Amino acid sequence: MLTGTKKMFLASAVITAAIMPLGLMVQAAEQGQTITKNGTYATVQANAANFTGRAWVENLFRPHGTSKVYAASVSFEPGARTHWHSHATGQSLIVTAGYGYTQEWGKPVTVLQPGDVVWCPPGVKHWHGAGPDTSMTHIAVSEASSAGVTWMEAVDADQYPQ
Incomplete structure (x- = not known):
């Protein structure tokens, strides 16, 4: 049985998958963080x-x-x-x-x-x-x-x- 929270999560995932092409979802997941080290800019x-x-x-x-x-x-x-x-x-x-x-x-x-x-x-x-x-x-x-x-x-x- 799905609770209210699980239903909302599942609905959100279905809507996201329908709106965002799979390629963009994978690309976003593969980009990762960018770290700018202290002192990078003068x-x-x-x-x-x-x-x-x-x-x-x-x-x-x-x-x-x-x-x-x-x-x-x-x-x-x-x-x-x-x-x-x-x-x-x-x-x-x-x-x-x-x-x-x-x-x-x-x-x-x-x-x-x-x-x-x-x-x-x-x-x-x-x-x-x-x-x-x-x-x-x-x-x-x-x-x-x-x-x-x-x-x-x-x-x-x-x-x-x-």
Whole structure:
């Protein structure tokens, strides 16, 4: 006798087999994992045209297969921050060290600390970076797109908390 869980699993397997040709199922199973070793990508200084102060970027991984997702670790020196910008597909930030800020256009500045996760929806104008006396590191996760990032003006002294 089939239980509810077994019936759902069996139905799912039948639907998957009907939709996905056998060749694709085998190909997906044979691809396996991709491991990117630490240090594979060089750490480079962030483009000074889009940042105030010094920040460092290390790509963590690039899109694989059909996935468009990529990630980078960004380390901001004290006082360093992005210019105002937006992302065509949105962006997630995972703060891993230090303290800093983020701000969405027209809204108050928010303090960030390790463990905080920020989701910035597509097309939302924002900035993020370290506090004036502390560094901050975050992992930025985005989808690659032809529209990418739209960079705008620098965050002026009146907008940046001192």
